[in-house]
Each structure stands twice: as C-alpha cells, then as structure tokens.
Amino acid sequence: MALDNTPKRVFKVVGTRPPRPDGIDKVTGRALYGADVSAPGMLTAHILRSPHAHAEIVSIDTSAAEALSGVKAVVTAKDFAPQDDDFLMDVLDNCMARDKVLYDGHAVVAVAATNSAIAKAALKLIKVTYKALPHVTDVDAAMTLDAPVVQEGRSLETVPEGMSQNVTSHCEFGHGDLDAGFQKADVVVERSFTTAATHQGYIEPHACLASMTADGKADLWCCTQGQYNVRDLCSAALGMEGSQLRVTASEIGGGFGGKTTVFIEPVALALSRKAGRPVKIVMSRDEVFRATGPTVSSSIDVKIGMTRDGRITAGEAHLRYSGGAFPCGTVDMGAQAAFAAYDLQAVRTLGYNALTNRPKEAAYRAPGAPQAIYAVESVVDELCQQLGLDPLEVRLKNAARKGTRSSYGPTFEDIGLVATLEAAKAHPHYSAPLAEGQGRGLSAGFWFNFGGNTCVTLNVNTDGTVGVTEGNPDIGGSRAAISQMAAEELGIPYDKIRTIIADTSALGHNDVTDGSRVTFSVGLATIKAAQDAIAKMCSRAAQIWGIDEEAVVWKDGAAEPAGPNAGKFPPMSLAEIAAVSFNTGGPIAGHHEFNADGAGVSFGVHLVDVEVDKETGATKVLRYTVFQDAGKAVHPSYVEGQMQGGAVQGIGWALNEEYIYGEDGRLQNPGFLDYRVPVASDLPPIETVILEIPNPGHPYGVRGVGETPIVPPLAALSNAVSRAIGTRMSSLPMSPPRILKALSKG
C-alpha cells in the first residue's frame, strides 16, 4: 500500500481540540443510549438466572409463567439454532444455558410480558430443577487433576497430555537459550503473582430493543461496540439471513471491550419472534456483574536474571489464566505481551487457559496484557531494588527499540518506548522528593493495537458540507477525531463535517470498536475516502475548465489547475464544485473499504507516588503521571482522556477491584457498593505527557491510544506500595487487609 508518509507535515485541524459533535446531546440528556428508546406495543423482558455455580439442568417448567396474564413469550436455549462453529456455540450457550449452568448468574429462561412487574412475577413461577455439581472458581485449583471438570472435551490439540480437562489451550513464545541467560546473571529473582478478575465497569448496563415481524425481518437497537458483529452473531443464533436483521448501535455508555459480544440481544430477538411484538431488555447492575464480561483471573510465575550493571540476561514467565466457563485465548496475548518492553537475548513465556465456574471472559482494554506485564514489571523492580539500581535507567538500558526482535517474534518498527522513558526521566515528577512512608512506582506498558475491516463513505453535499458515514460506535470521542481527519484531508473547516455511525444496512462491514483500532483504521479509511472524493472533484473541475484531469491538483480545499494550466483558472472550492455537481455528473461521494494493517504497537510509562497508612493498610495515590506515544494525537484532549481513564481503571484494579467468590461459588459483590471502582475523591490529578513518534503505517502517523494506558498502573502501584512498606506485594488487588497482612509478616 502506497502511503503518503509525511509525518512532518503541518496540520491545520489534526492536533487541535474542537468541540465534539455529540457534546450538546450528551450534556443536555438528549443522547439516546441502549435503554432510552421504546416502541409501540413494546414488551419488557427479564431473565431467570442460575443460583448455582455449576449444576445440571434436570427440567424447566414454565407452564405457570406462561399462564400468567400479560406474559407473551418465554424462551430457553431450545429456541436458538444449534451452531457448528464452537466459538458461536459458546457465545450462545453463554446467552442461555443449554444442559448445564456453568456459573452463578448464567441465564436459563427469559420471559417477555406487558410490563416489567409481570415479567418479574412470571420468573418466580418458573420451576427449574437443578442437580448441583461440584464447582471450581480458582484458576490454580481448576488445573489440578482432581478438580471438577467444567466442560469436557474442550482441550485444544496444543494442550500437553496429562493435564486437567479444564486446561483448554496452551501457548509458548520466545527465543534464545534461557539456561545460558540465567547463568550469566548476577541475581535471579523468581516470584509468583495472582490477579483477581475485574469488570469493565461501564456505567450503562446492557440494553436492547428488538422487533421482529412475521415476515422474518428484524430491527435491533442496542448498546454495543460493534453492530455488525451483533448482526452476525444474532442472525446465526436465530437462523436468519444477515440482510434481514438491521442492527443500530445506540450511544454507548462505556464498553472497554465488554460490549464486543452479545448477551441479551439474541434473547430479545427470540422473544420478539415468539410474541410478535417489540421486546426490550435492560440488564440490572447485578446481572451485569454476574453474567457479563469480567477479565481473566490469573496466576503467574516470573523468573528474571540480571547482571550487576542492570542488563537483563533472561526472562521467563508461566501464565495461568482463567477466562471463566468457556475456552478463552486471552492468555496468548498475555504471553506475547509480557516481555514486549525489553530487548532480550533469551526469553520464554508459557501460557495456559483453564475453565472455572465463572462468567465467560469478555475483552477488557488490552486483554491479557495488564496481568502479564504486572508480574514482569514487579520482578524487574525487585531486581532493581536488590541491585541498588535506578528502575528507569534499567528499563532504558534494556528497552526494546527499532530493530529489536520482540519477545513475541516480530522485529519492531519505529516505536516510542525509549522516548517515553526519556520523557519520564526528564519530568519533575521523577526527581520530586518523597516523604517517609511514601513510595514511587514505575512501570512500562505495551499493547499491540489492531487495524481490521473498515468501510467509510464520505458524501459531499451540494451546499459544500460533508457527511462522513462510518460504522464504529464512538466510545471515546472518535467522531470528533474522524471529522478532524476528513477536514484535514479535504481542506475544509471542521464544522463543515458531520460524522455519523451507520446501522448495519447502511454501510458495509466494520469490525468492532476494539484493539484501539478506530481512530487509526476508520481515520485511515476516511482519509482514503476523502482522497477518492477529491479525485472526483478534481475530475469535475477539469471538465468544467476543459482541461485534462491529471492537470488538476487539490490544495487548501479547492481544485487548482496545475502543470501547463497553472494559473489559467481561479481555484474552484469544494463548495463551488459541489454546488454544480448535478450538472457535472451527479452527486459526489468518496468511499473506501479495506482490511487495515500497520496499526503500530504502543508503549506507555506510568509514574506514581503513594502513601500507605501502616496502621490500616490504606493506600493513598498522591501523584500520577502518564507518558505515552500517540503517534500523532488527532484530538489531544481525547488522547489525554484515554490516558487518564485507562490509568484510573488500572488504579482500581491494583487497589480495590475484584470478583469475590464465596465457598458456594457465588459472586459475593455484584454491585458498585462492594465492587469498588475508583471514585473522584480517591484520586489525584492524572497528569499526561503525549509523545508523538509517528506510526509509519498511517499518513498522519496516528497510533491507537485506548488500551495501553490500563497496562502499566498495576505494576506501577504495586512497585510504589512495595517500596513504601518495604515488603514486596505479589497479589492484586492490594486491598487494605492484604497490605496490613503483608506488613505484619514483614
């Protein structure tokens, strides 16, 4: 792909901070989210969920519920088409349990009724007979040979023989001679870590409104990170043709990866099909915690060798992740990301995924990476402490850079890690004095970033304005960034552009909003679509002027004659060309569709100061600074917003957030009261430093920025707390009881 790779170009719109196009709707309460719409004749549905961690469904008797006045439809797993594809079958089995319930909160039956109260009353009339089975919720316990088997026959061919049936996959990455590497080390530290499952914690519960008519056509409104993915999953589940299901993405009240799949959408469609009326489902917060996307929980061993002068000689990590009751490939990404920040001669990572009786893992911001990098960055910090070395200097000494063979295989292109570390070193935060009882922590972080399938249409209106139609729900301000890139490329003001997000029938496929892909991929497609429209506008101008279209260039929002014709005609602006478009061949639109690559990996470095109350184990975050390479920050405010938001999610993960299971295998804290996300008063200002090391894969140098910021906080906090209390912490979250216990052990 030939790219106009001119990173030093002077931007007019990109890099500025215009108001976001959805701003007024969102500050006035007018923006419509998943639960904010209704339809004539609409029914409300609720879902009966398993009270058991693991049980066989012996029988389901819905007769009394169906007989209740106002109940219009009842569905169970039998109402969905069986799937050949394992991945799809798992998604569906997670939406509605088939033969066994696999975790506390697993959906069993859904009821649609004329109102919420009747639907809830109907759930109480349903008799489900369960045969309780032994359960396992801990990843290490699940990997033992005598552990209850969550699902049989799910191990991939990659799993070594002799392991528990709960182990579904195994991966190994790395290069070099580990033994030789450890031989060269002056100090070797080996330590084991655990991290709790955490939830994305979006404030908007899943919600949808489905309407299917007797001729098999259906419309679905839902909050999702990917309407096309919802369309594909739901049409398969319902045995429909994709074209018959139109999915419209509502405004989305947070996703962070957790809204990249379906939970209630196929259920609402099945209920609507049965009842012949629109059906709305809105999850309660309790349901969100019990039945939707937590991260993996993990147990990790890391061993790293270092010479006295701070050179890492070898690194090894064994990662055991559980993505809940279904197979999950997240450990692959953790195992690849673990040592990505380092230039190593010898490195090996082994990963295993094990089934447990927990909800099915859903992606959460850089899935798999925070856990692995937490463990590695903790051991690097401990080595620095043991050897009396500066942790930033050690990272600089070992930093991956352009030409480094990465720990997961590929050789890095231009990357910003060294620049990011240098920026941290030069920042006043790094040299600010610390008081007694305080500690400073540092961690690097990494994420791959993705491109993916993308489709954009750019319509030039006759009044000289432009509509961009794209297909990725805006979770962090992407409509603003895309409008900026369209304005930049076309050479017209930002406020002449309106970017909207299409439903599935209005635009070709777009991959979900994930992998930090949207500003990169949709932006790139928008630039290409603008170039397509520009070519057409130049051609129209050439026609008008009666010159060869090759002799027309686009400059500052206008066509200009060039070459031998230069100066012969005054430039014709986009508005002027658009105004006569009906006379020159019809409407003008640019399109681009592609499978984007070249996303460019992302690195960040976080610095944090904490103070620990040694009598209570409470940690106070005093100062926090995020350094990250954004390639080119299209809208710096929203880049900062990603850096700050990701950092705070990571702070929550490090200090207080966790899924807590009781002996009975049931989730103990399915609410915001006891699942403790950070509140405003917990936090200091989050300072940000954006580095711009252009991504060679994008004409403006853009890199994805959304995921990397959640990676470093786990180790940064753990390193800061460990230094503050003089004891190495190795388990997340570092809740006050854990810190006090560590202190008492000394």
Next chain:
Amino acid sequence: MRFAQPRTTEEAAGLIAQEAGLTRILSGGTDVMVQLKSGLVEPDLIVDIKHIPGLRAITPEDGGFRIGAAVSGAELGEHEGVRALWPGVVEGVELIGSTQVQGRATMAGNLCNGSPAADAVPGLVAANAIARIMGPDGERDCPVAEIPVGPGKTTLAKAEFLTSIFLPARPDRSGDAYLRFIPRTEMDIAVAAAAVSLTLDAAGTVTAARVALGAVAPTIRLVPAAADAILGAKLDDAAIAALMEACSAACNPIDDKRGTIEFRTQVAGVLAKRAALIAYSRAGGTV
C-alpha cells in the same frame, strides 16, 4: 402494595397496627428502596412519615437537641447547633453514602436498618442518645444502644417506629469523634468503626467516657472496658495502648467481602485511638 402519607404519629401508628402484612417505614428511603429493588422484601404497606409535623425538625431541648426521625443527613449537617454540641455524631451521619444519599438518608433510618456497620449509630451510642418510639400504646423512650440486637434486627415491636432521637446536653470540656475505615475514600460500608465521647476535668484528665465500635460484631457495641482504659488518664501512651487492647478484645467480627477478622480486630483499635485523640482535642485537651 399500598403507599400512605399520614399527617400525625397517631395516624401512622394506626395504619401500621391495622396492616396484617409487612410494613416498611419510609423516611429517607435509602435502605427501603434498595430492598424493594432487590425483590428480597415485598412490603404490603409503605408509610412515608416525612409529612408528619415535627418529624423533619431539629428542636433544642434541655440543653440538647431532639432530631426528628425524617431529618436528612444533609439537613443535620447544616445545623450549626448540633454540629457544635455533638460533632462526632454529625460526622458519623454525614459519612452515610454519597452527597445524593445525604439528601435523603436519616439517622433514625440508619439505626432502624439494624446494620452492624451503620455509620450513625456508634456516635449515638457513645453519646448515650435516647430514641423516642411511637407505637399502638403511645410513645416510649429507649436508649439507642438498646435498639439493635443483630444484623437487620431491632428491639422495636412490629407496630412501632421511631419519631425522634434526643441528643442530651453535655458538660463543658466534652468532645466526641467518629472514625470508620473503608477501602475507598467514599461510598463504602464501614469495615471497622469507632466512636469516642469523653469529658475532661480542668487538668485534662478524662472524667467520663463512652466508646462504641461498629462493624466488628453482630451489633454496634458499647465497650465499657475501653472507656475504663482512658478514665482518669490524659490519653498518655499507656492509656491509649490499653484503649486499643480493650477495643480489639471486644471485637467479634466476621470474615467477609469487606474485611477479615484479623483486619477488623486490629483496625478497630487503631480507629478508637485516633477517634479518642480527636475527641480529646475537641474537649480542649492537649496530648
């Protein structure tokens, strides 16, 4: 379910007495509404007592204050008189929930909810506050300390409800304080809590003290041994150590999602120490 807004305490008492099914009193509603939402409680009658004259009033009485049962945390916090007399009680009430919850939640509701971790209650127990209770047979007074008997359980009879809480007058050189431990800075339920109320003589010696602990036993617990530990002392290190030991010894907590037995036991003593020092300073003492 029926919803009633009686205009007198007698009318309310009558409504409750006549209801054969389950009744819930609604003042701030911050617990009742959560119970309704969860579906665990399905009352037949909800009695909103906010419209009964006097129940939203704070009235000076015998040098102390009578706080109506429907006075919200925010309203109490804005009352300079109560703040000055019983700052520890007020700070306990103000720790219940968010700003939004403060706009509704009441001290009386917090007491009647029967939570061992209720933030308003240790301060009230330390203050030896007296609850006024309305029932089918009229009004009675009862020390706050005698109301909770276990998680979610109180000594109130089925048809009884609180109308006010009386915070008594106190001698010069008195002070109180309440501290709780939560993992975050806001929005959590207390994992351990301590309230201390004390009176000093002119020399700064503690002449009277009450110490109450929260979240470390099935009910809020008055700990006379802890009070004894500081009586006659000037909060010197030995007295503090004895106070902490007495508090930890009085703990009978559980392991749960909020904290461990070990943690609660240790932190209760720490909080009692810190609360005692604040109360001491508020009473005019200098350590």
Next chain:
Amino acid sequence: MVAVTIWGSLRRFTDGKSPVDVDATNFKELLDRLSEEYPGLKPQIERGVSLALDGRIYREAWFTKIGPDSEVILMPYMAGG
C-alpha cells in the same frame, strides 16, 4: 522460499522446527503450504492466525505479498478491547 517462525506450542507439529521453510509469495499460499506440509497446524490455522511481516501484523489479508527476505512470523489471531 520463505522462512516462517512458528510459535513454541505449535513446534511439536513441525517436528520441533522453527523457522520452517515454505514456498509462498503471499499469506494465503503460506497458510495453504503450512497446512499441507504440517497437517498438525491445520486446526490452529483454521481457528485463526495472524502474520507478522517485517514487523507489521496482518490479521486476515490473503494476498499480502511476502518477499523471499521478509521476516515472517506466525502469531495467534488476536482481538482487543
């Protein structure tokens, strides 16, 4: 011929070899040859793989050109949040 680096856990399907040499000029040919010559890799290839070509990751694009001197690394198919 291109030399394809195979990640650790798949090497037991390539007789422990990595890199393996295959005759391919694009991603599709590469996957087809690998499946033919090392049938044990087929299940993973069908589940999905990514390809890192000279340091850049491609997820699906069949006709991505591979030069004889390209650095070619097979990776698991990945998804983000």
Next chain:
Amino acid sequence: MKSIHVSTTVNGDAVEFICAPDESLLDVLRNRLGLTGAKEGCGTGDCGACSVTLNGRLVCSCLVLGAEAEGADVGTIEGLANGDALHQLQQSFIDHAALQCGICTPGILVAAKALLEKNPDPTDTEVRYWLAGNLCRCTGYDKIIHAVQDAAQKMRSA
C-alpha cells in the same frame, strides 16, 4: 397494586402522572414522562447517574418513590439549559472534554450545579468529595474537576 395519581413540578412545569406505589421516581421520569436524561446505572444509589434535585436537594431518583414527588419540585438534566442557551457547566464540560461516553454526564452536571449553588468557590478536594457518588468510568475524573472549576470561575465572575 393500585396506581397513585401524583401532581408535581418538573423543571418548573406542572406535571401529572400515575404510577405504581413501588415505582421509583427514576422509572417515572424515564418511562412515564419521557425524560430519559437521568440514567439507571445501578438502581441502588451507588453510581449517581440518576441524580436529580428534589425540592432543591440533590438525590438519587432511583432511591425516591414516584409517589413522593406529590407537591414537590423536581429538577432534571433536561431543565439545566435555558432553551438553546447551555448552562455554563454544560459549556465547560464540552470545552474541557469532560465527557467521553457521556452516560454519567447528566448526573454529574446536576450534582455539580447543586454544589456550585451551595459553594460557588469550592476547592478541588471539595469538588471530588461532592462528586464521589457519581461514578465515571471513562475519564478518570481529571477533566471533570477542571470543567467544574472552570464553570465555577466563570459563574463567579459573571
């Protein structure tokens, strides 16, 4: 369950509705009055997304019964702007990029307005504690605090 007739005032307008005795004010606003600006993030008073004012007091509308609104004065996000003229807080939130997904924004704006009416010149710490009951998962709160302070400063000098 017999429905209850309620006469109330919402954003200065007289409003009547009927509701079930156990129906929350939030459900009434959203489902009966079409005011969907207040959001249900938890239904238990832990997230603040449903914040409204009731007789001038900031409350979670999920913790208020619809029936309690009888004779009361309810203020919601829909009443914050004066027609087309945004409230300074709304403008400052847009200017300072203080929202990402926006689901918490209505609740935070209603809460921030209540704060500035009570305390026109709060410290950052006071803003943070006042807003502790309004969860935001996108922004890390930093830009929200800046936006509230920017609005406070502009409102003081207006």
